Amino acid sequence: xxxxxxxxxxxxxxxxxxxxxxxxxxxxxxxxxxxxxxxxxxxxxxxxxxxxxxxxxxxxxxxxxxxxxxxxxxxxxxxxxxxxxxxxxxx
Numbered sequence: 001x002x003x004x005x006x007x008x009x010x011x012x013x014x015x016x017x018x019x020x021x022x023x024x025x026x027x028x029x030x031x032x033x034x035x036x037x038x039x040x041x042x043x044x045x046x047x048x049x050x051x052x053x054x055x056x057x058x059x060x061x062x063x064x065x066x067x068x069x070x071x072x073x074x075x076x077x078x079x080x081x082x083x084x085x086x087x088x089x090x091x
Contacts, residue, residue, distance in 0.1 A: 013046035013063050024049065026062040033062035 011018050012031035022043050024035040034046040047062040 011046050014044065016044075024060040026065055027060050028065040029062065031062060031064075033064075035060065 009018050009023070009032045010016065011023070011034045012026070012029065013033050016034070018032050018034055022034055022036065022041070023032045024037075024047065025032055026047060034044045035049060036043050036045055047060060048066060049058055049060050051057070052059045
């Protein structure tokens with residue numbers, strides 16, 4: 001073995017480190033982003049998750065893909081504060 005380690009993953013939205021306990025992978029671009037996987041967890045949300053009603057599956061998307069017009073990333077703010085429509089309407 002070469003002893004090489006893989007570099008830590010970084011959030012594609014805020015560029016801070018992510019790990020399996022606080023992140024998801026965007027279904028659109030394939031990049032990792034911060035996502036609190038439990039409501040009682042601390043930390044930022046740099047994307048969103050919702051249920052695809054046609055396929056009854058979870059869909060994940062980072063704010064970079066959800067906001068291609070360059071609106072603020074939403075770091076530290078809720079989707080409503082950031083102007084994001086409620087999940088299920090407008091997506």
